[in-house]
Amino acid sequence: MTVWDRPEPPLRPVPLDRERIVAAAIALADEGGLEAVSLRKVAARLNAGPMRLYGYISTKEELFDLMVDEVQTEILPEEQPGDWREALRTLALRTRQTALRHEWLADLLGGRPALGPNGLAVTEAKLAALDGLADIDTVMRAVETVSAYFTGAIRREIANLRAERVTGLSKRDWQRASGPHVTKMLATGRFPALAKAVHDGTDVDAETSFTTGLEWVLDAVATRLTPPSA
Amino acid sequence: MTVWDRPEPPLRPVPLDRERIVAAAIALADEGGLEAVSLRKVAARLNAGPMRLYGYISTKEELFDLMVDEVQTEILPEEQPGDWREALRTLALRTRQTALRHEWLADLLGGRPALGPNGLAVTEAKLAALDGLADIDTVMRAVETVSAYFTGAIRREIANLRAERVTGLSKRDWQRASGPHVTKMLATGRFPALAKAVHDGTDVDAETSFTTGLEWVLDAVATRLTPPSA
DNA sequence: TCTCATGTCGATACACTGTATTGATTCGTG
DNA sequence: CACGAATCAATACAGTGTATCGACATGAGA
Numbered sequence: 247m248t249v250w251d252r253p254e255p256p257l258r259p260v261p262l263d264r265e266r267i268v269a270a271a272i273a274l275a276d277e278g279g280l281e282a283v284s285l286r287k288v289a290a291r292l293n294a295g296p297m298r299l300y301g302y303i304s305t306k307e308e309l310f311d312l313m314v315d316e317v318q319t320e321i322l323p324e325e326q327p328g329d330w331r332e333a334l335r336t337l338a339l340r341t342r343q344t345a346l347r348h349e350w351l352a353d354l355l356g357g358r359p360a361l362g363p364n365g366l367a368v369t370e371a372k373l374a375a376l377d378g379l380a381d382i383d384t385v386m387r388a389v390e391t392v393s394a395y396f397t398g399a400i401r402r403e404i405a406n407l408r409a410e411r412v413t414g415l416s417k418r419d420w421q422r423a424s425g426p427h428v429t430k431m432l433a434t435g436r437f438p439a440l441a442k443a444v445h446d447g448t449d450v451d452a453e454t455s456f457t458t459g460l461e462w463v464l465d466a467v468a469t470r471l472t473p474p475s476a
Numbered sequence: 477m478t479v480w481d482r483p484e485p486p487l488r489p490v491p492l493d494r495e496r497i498v499a500a501a502i503a504l505a506d507e508g509g510l511e512a513v514s515l516r517k518v519a520a521r522l523n524a525g526p527m528r529l530y531g532y533i534s535t536k537e538e539l540f541d542l543m544v545d546e547v548q549t550e551i552l553p554e555e556q557p558g559d560w561r562e563a564l565r566t567l568a569l570r571t572r573q574t575a576l577r578h579e580w581l582a583d584l585l586g587g588r589p590a591l592g593p594n595g596l597a598v599t600e601a602k603l604a605a606l607d608g609l610a611d612i613d614t615v616m617r618a619v620e621t622v623s624a625y626f627t628g629a630i631r632r633e634i635a636n637l638r639a640e641r642v643t644g645l646s647k648r649d650w651q652r653a654s655g656p657h658v659t660k661m662l663a664t665g666r667f668p669a670l671a672k673a674v675h676d677g678t679d680v681d682a683e684t685s686f687t688t689g690l691e692w693v694l695d696a697v698a699t700r701l702t703p704p705s706a
Numbered sequence: 707t708c709t710c711a712t713g714t715c716g717a718t719a720c721a722c723t724g725t726a727t728t729g730a731t732t733c734g735t736g
Numbered sequence: 737c738a739c740g741a742a743t744c745a746a747t748a749c750a751g752t753g754t755a756t757c758g759a760c761a762t763g764a765g766a
Binding site: 353355356357358359361363366367369370373374377382383385386387390391393394395396397398399401402405406408409427428431436437438439440442443446447448450455458459462463465466467469470 | 583585586587588589591593596597599600603604607612613615616617620621623624625626627628629631632635636638639657658661666667668669670672673676677678680685688689692693695696697699700
Binding site for chain 2: 744
């Protein structure tokens with residue numbers, strides 16, 4: 247093979263760093279969901295071979311960890327509001343909004359401990375909101391409870407959202423009218439309470455459902471805080 | 477190739493049904509986690525070719541749906557206790573226990589709407605527990621909130637459990653002593669509340685954490701129920 | 707300025723995945 | 737007994753995460 251047949255060597259490889267890798271991965275996930283993220287595709291976006299990434303991460307799971315940590319920056323508000331309740335509410339709502347912007351986050355939420363810098367910062371913010379308002383153990387239980395609530399609520403919301411997308415129908419309409427399976431099941435009479443709920447319940451939007459439950463949980467937390475000493 | 481070279485045809489294929497397929501898949505997942513479930517391995521356990529499964533499911537996701545629905549039978553208690561609170565608590569605790577028996581459930585919990593017969597039965601049980609104790613919309617909010625809580629709590633618990641397994645240390649010990657990364661981060665002083673929590677907080681076991689939060693949420697629900705008419 | 711060691715990079719390779727297609731084989735039915 | 741339909745397995749394909757390894761550009765030392 248002569249020189250003329252051989253292509254010029256590729257230009258010096260673009261320098262890589264985790265930031266660029268994670269950004270590429272997030273872009274892919276935003277476009278096509280988590281399953282669209284493959285090391286080959288991420289590398290391709292950066293004009294690199296797949297193996298190149300293994301200098302920066304040692305496993306695909308680590309890439310996911312980095313992605314989660316990265317979007318946590320969107321969760322922390324610029325300034326922490328004063329009231330503990332407002333602070334926790336804001337963190338919960340911003341987590342939800344972030345998950346709506348990056349739906350793949352719902353698949354990862356709660357899946358692994360969030361130990362990256364931004365994850366720790368979010369945890370810090372949660373704990374700081376309640377700092378001094380009760381003994382530490384109560385504060386920890388409170389943070390765990392609120393976080394567990396919104397993790398679960400967000401997962402369910404995104405799950406429903408996806409289901410609605412594939413059928414093109416709202417969950418309610420779908421159950422009531424054209425979801426043949428559920429309709430048939432309800433018709434069996436084996437699920438009276440469920441049938442009543444589907445039939446008589448108001449089809450409340452996801453945000454209302456989320457905030458309603460959130461306020462309930464925050465109420466529960468409020469009861470446990472030590473009353474401000476008189 | 478003569479008859480003598482050719483092996484006898486395989487015995488008539490073992491008849492298949494979804495039950496056996498799902499059982500095989502669950503066994504695999506119990507042993508090696510969700511990622512150990514491949515259509516090839518499931519089929520192999522049933523002495524069948526991979527393609528055979530596509531007569532019973534049309535996608536791997538559907539197999540997961542069936543697996544989730546199957547283990548829901550372990551969640552429903554034999555008899556429904558009388559008290560709404562007891563009923564919801566039992567459902568939550570049994571979901572947790574089921575997830576501890578089948579850790580892969582944590583990966584799937586809340587990931588897709590549970591519309592199988594057993595999933596519907598569990599939802600029915602939740603709704604039935606509160607039936608008549610408040611208007612339907614309140615009942616639905618209550619069920620959503622409790623479910624969201626324990627979905628998130630279970631996910632976190634399993635996530636921590638796995639993390640502990642790979643390091644061989646309790647989360648607390650690990651953070652305090654030998655988790656170099658977290659230790660270093662805490663040492664930066666950027667996370668004072670977190671540092672205090674790790675340092676001064678009691679290392680409560682997972683079950684206590686779970687039930688504590690659960691009772692809080694149940695308290696919150698209680699507040700919303702219409703007081704028994706005098 | 708030349709040589710050599712070092713370490714980075716990418717090509718290749720491997721074992722495996724979910725699933726479409728296709729061809730053989732069996733069975734029920736006329 | 738023959739044929740049509742249905743069932744099933746083999747093959748195939750495009751993709752996956754990651755181990756291995758050879759080439760090559762780069763920096764250090766002489």
